[in-house]
Amino acid sequence: MMTSVRELQAPLRDRYKGDPSAALVVDRAATADHDVTDPFHASVSAQGAANTMLVATHRGHGGPHDAATPGDLLCAALCACHELTLRMVANLMGLEIDTLEVRVEGDVDLRGSLGMGTAPVGFQAMRVQTKVSLRNGGPSEVARLMRTAEACCVVGQTLQAGVPVEHISP
Structure with missing residues (x-):
């Protein structure tokens, strides 16, 4: 059975119509524990994500580009x-x-x-x-x-x- 976006969004649309401030959200991401002595890698955690993501510096900046930049x-x-x-x-x-x-x-x-x-x-x-x-x-x-x-x-x-x-x- 296909999920109905309209059905799931209907109560949200009604709520936001009556209270526009309820539609204002804040998305977040933050750095996570990682070796701060490594200038070419960082770890980040996005709101709602189950795992942290390793991020690397682009090879065009001298980094290894061994993970997403x-x-x-x-x-x-x-x-x-x-x-x-x-x-x-x-x-x-x-x-x-x-x-x-x-x-x-x-x-x-x-x-x-x-x-x-x-x-x-x-x-x-x-x-x-x-x-x-x-x-x-x-x-x-x-x-x-x-x-x-x-x-x-x-x-x-x-x-x-x-x-x-x-x-x-x-």
């Missing part, structure tokens, strides 16, 4: 958010996904984070490549699904709009 995690966050949003929106629209594949790439000039000249720090561009086919819809339904999912993808919209980042030291 922070940039890889940013690409993974966008990839996961886009796919989950597509799945939920398809469910809400009564569309059955036959195949779904999402890939994310991001372009970075590493000179920026190495403090070399005027090269910018950060991703200069990201691409989300999506292949989706439906059991019960054609090109127009796929296009509508894609438009709606892109508009509702939290990570994608955050990256497009930018977000202030506040650094706090005790």
Whole structure:
């Protein structure tokens, strides 16, 4: 039996309509225990995750790149958010996904984070490549699904709009 996103979200939508402040959440991640003398690795724990993740420095920064880098995690966050949003929106629209594949790439000039000249720090561009086919819809339904999912993808919209980042030291 297929899970009904509409059925599960209905009480939440009613609650948020009556109390918009109830819709405001805080997502979290924190570093976890790891050898702080190792300049090329860290461990992070995301809220809700059962395990910590080992993160490595990119080989372009002199690191071993033997685990996902922070940039890889940013690409993974966008990839996961886009796919989950597509799945939920398809469910809400009564569309059955036959195949779904999402890939994310991001372009970075590493000179920026190495403090070399005027090269910018950060991703200069990201691409989300999506292949989706439906059991019960054609090109127009796929296009509508894609438009709606892109508009509702939290990570994608955050990256497009930018977000202030506040650094706090005790």
